[in-house]
Amino acid sequence: MDNLNLDSVSKVLTQVKNKVPLVDCITNSVTINDCANILLSYGASPAMCEAYDEVFDFVKISSALYINLGTLTKEQEAAVILASTSAKIHNIPVILDPVACAAIPRKAQVINRIMQVGKVDVIKGNVGEIKFLAGQSSNVRGVDSLDNGEGALDSAVALAKKYNCVVAATGKEDFITDGKNSVVIQNGVEMLTKITGSGCMLGALCGAAIGASENKFIATVSAILSMNIAGEEAYKAAKAPGTFRVKLIDSIYELTEEKLKKGGKITWK
Structure with missing residues (x-):
């Protein structure tokens, strides 16, 4: 990919x-407000529409x-399937966060259904979730990955393909890949x-980046780098979780292209 660079x-x-x-x-009930606020700070327009009668339109x-499958209710499950169908029909990019898919069998069943009736452009998960979806053994505890990352890129490439x-x-x-290019x-x-x-x-930031850019791979890399750089900036000012959380939103708002280019630690594979 010729235009694969930090610029x-x-x-x-x-x-x-x-x-x-x-x-x-369509995200879990724990983090709806966080996702909305970080999207606003990033420059996007958030919507939390998950009502079955509304999602298709x-x-x-x-x-x-x-x-995001984090706190998946039966009502959300129905809405996710319908939303996925609409996205496929209308060619809207979809980002899937397969939360706890390695720990709860039902999540994998819902993911399979999404793939049948809809489409997914980006799968963003922790190492354990990605390894599980790629058919590899994974070490997880609930929604958290305990995996050390070994073999993660190979699993991601296999899943991308x-x-x-x-x-x-x-x-x-x-580790980010489209099956051919990796970083x-x-x-x-x-x-x-x-x-x-x-x-x-x-995951919400990935949605914003992909919604604004034609290159889904570069957009995903950009969203993840943005979150990481913002985290580093926030930690300089706040070294405890409560204040860090607030400063993280501020740091996303204060991001610039120059900060990403100067601070990005990216290896191209």
Whole structure:
């Protein structure tokens, strides 16, 4: 990919701010407000439309659909399937966050149904979830991955080829691939694991980036780098979880292309 460089990754931030993509988030009840606020700070327009009677029509006017399976109710399950169908019909990009799929068999069943009736452009999960979906053994505890990351990129590549999509496996290092091109991001701070919803917020950012950029791989890399750089900036000012969480939103708002280019620790594979 000729335009695969830190400049193109950083430019996605400006594309988001210029386009103000409308991102419909069907997400878990723990992090709805966090996802909405971080999207606003990033420059996007958040919507939390998950009512079964509304999602089909709302998705078709959205820039992207973010599906998070964290606290999946029967009502949400029905809405997710219908939203996925609408996204496929109307060619709206879909980001899937397969929360706890390695721990709860029902989640895998719902993912299979989404793949049957709809489409997924990006799968963003922790290393354990990605390994599980790729058919590899994984070490998880509920929604958390206990995996050390070994073999994560190979699993992500296999999953990307299986579904013809972008896959991001997050952890101490983040692995992103479209099956042909791959990167490893080494930014971020451990404090991101000490607040609720950092992964959910990241998924929402992926929705905004993909809703504003035609290149889904570069957009995903940009969203993940943005979250990590913002985390590093926030930790400079706040070294405890409560204040860090607030400062993280501020740091997303204060991001610039220059900060991404200067601070990005990316290895191209």
